[in-house]
Amino acid sequence: MKLTEKIQALKPSRPFFTLEFFPPRTDQGFENLLPRISRLSALNPLAISITWGAGGSTKERTLELAGVSQEEYGLDTVLHLTCTNMAQGMIDEALQEAKQRGITNILALRGDPPRGEEEWTPIDPRFKNGTDLVKYIRSNPDYASHFCVGVAAYPDGHTGQLDDERAEIEYLQLKVDAGADFIVTQLFYDVDGYFQWEKKVREAGITVPIIPGIMPIQTYASFLRLTKLTGARVPESVLQALEPICNDDQLVKEYGVTLAIEMIKRLTEEGQVRGVHISTLNLEKSVQRVIEDLRWSEIPSSPLINHNKLIEEIPQLNDLTITPSTAATSATLGLANLPIAVETEAGRGELNNASSWDDFPNGRFGDFKSPAFGSIDLWGGPAIGPADVLRHCGHPQTHADLTAIFLDYLHSRIPITPFSPTPLSPESLSIMPHLERLTKAGWWTVGSQPAVDGARSDDPVVGWGPRAGYVFQKGFVEFFCTEAEVDRIEQKALDVGWVHWFAGNKKGECRGNVPEGGRNAVTWGVFPGQEIVQTTIIERESFLTWKEEAFSIWADWASLYRPGSVERRLLEDVADERWLVSVVHHDYRDPKALWTFVLDA
Structure with missing residues (x-):
């Protein structure tokens, strides 16, 4: 089902959330992500989204994961799709396969900044930016009515791109004019800044749903890296709260959950926000705690499944109340810090239990x-511009x-x-x-x-x-x-x-x-x-x-x-x-x- 249709069908007072996953790089990680998605789906997300690697580097795994989520788990899935640095014809292949798998939602993204910009020419000349991808989908009779198309927005600005907020909003307007149905924002931590940005977007005449991006802080090191990568502004209050606990991973994670809950409550209670998009990083516990503490998991929001059988649909959605299931730093990149997140317990007493x-x-x-094995960079982008x-x-x-x-x-x-x-x-x-x-x-x-x-x-x-x-x-x-x-x-x-x-x-x-x-x-x-x-x-x-x-x-x-x-x-x-x-x-x-x-x- 199209995401915007699901949003419109909700009562105005009903909050919703979507969850984002990325395809693990190994077969074992892929297999172990599936039960994790199954458990998190019991929290009743409106949809889930699957990221797309730069230049189509995760094409097969992305399409397979999106297909399993859509076809077998009965979860409406948003397929991320970047269009630059993609081999000729790869966009059509991805869209055709998504359609065959019953996927009706696309998040249309430009992708990585061109490498060596003074010499760069598009591999496929039809696609130079996200607007081109939206236009192509809307102009193609095979896709125009089938797909609900979303685009990205950047409340704190787009790193390495436009510094002019007005120009950023004008470019966002171009994507909406081209046929975008909804907007998902990059992560942010400054709620007041988001409200100011959203007001300017609405004043510019953009009326499509905007879904704010939320990422619970997992560790202090990853928080620093991701805010630097995305250019997210961090309120002084957040920095002050993190400073005395930055060396205690457990307390940082606890604070990350608390902060995410506070942000979501402000967004939905003080603003016009109806739902949020949560980046999971393929991790489970923090997301589960956020949704359960908000009590959003007690509100049915989509056709559900029997999570023991995985694919059996449960009818009479509006009469159901589901209780979520519970699940049992080096100098540089490389193997310097490898977080243990093994999904199949080999036996009690093992180091990786x-x-x-x-x-x-x-x-x-x-x-x-x-399930968390691989890159955690958002939108499939590079760690360094x-x-x-x-x-x-x-x-x-x-x-x-x-x-x-x-x-x-x-x-x-x-x-x-x-x-x-x-x-x-x-x-x-x-x-x-x-x-x-x-x-x-x-x-x-x-x-x-x-x-x-x-x-x-x-x-x-x-x-x-x-x-x-x-x-x-x-x-x-x-x-x-x-x-x-x-x-x-x-x-x-x-x-x-x-x-x-x-x-x-x-x-x-x-x-x-x-x-x-x-x-x-x-x-x-x-x-x-x-x-x-x-x-x-x-x-x-x-x-x-x-x-x-x-x-x-x-x-x-x-x-x-x-x-x-x-x-x-x-x-x-x-x-x-x-x-x-x-x-x-x-x-x-x-x-x-x-x-x-x-x-x-």
């Missing part, structure tokens, strides 16, 4: 079996130039690299001499953590989780080097029984000494009243996924420069010739053990 799935999502990747990369990294033309860029990052002379969207973390200062020495040798580091032997969980540098606990870390480091240097690492590891390593290249080759099925727990915590909680795992699937992303970052970086330029040839050659290496040393009680090994190698 189910009780901690959503508790401490501290990093970019999770266990490869996790092309303008930022060019401004801070300049025009490297030699290997020495690249070494200088990575050294400048280590010494905080630049705040980012293409591999690191945020400044160097404080814990890296304790291993700075080692990172510096590796980088000067041409082993460009992109992920690391020091060994930690029982630090207090409220330690401001390495602590995490609830207070009154202790945390542990095995030292590890990730870097790019040559194949000959990988050979040296391999030979050196034969003499040291404490080291596990992986190495992979762009061609798809993977080497290492981790046993088949081996899973290295490299960060864990011990807390009162809990089994051991494990938040960082390094194993083959996680490494291979990160490797693919790492080499795509080299390609994206190269594409910022003119074809045939010295800069592009350098970066493409590096991607072709270098290997990504991850080394773990299991002696977490010796802070020098890892560095003695890699520096000797």
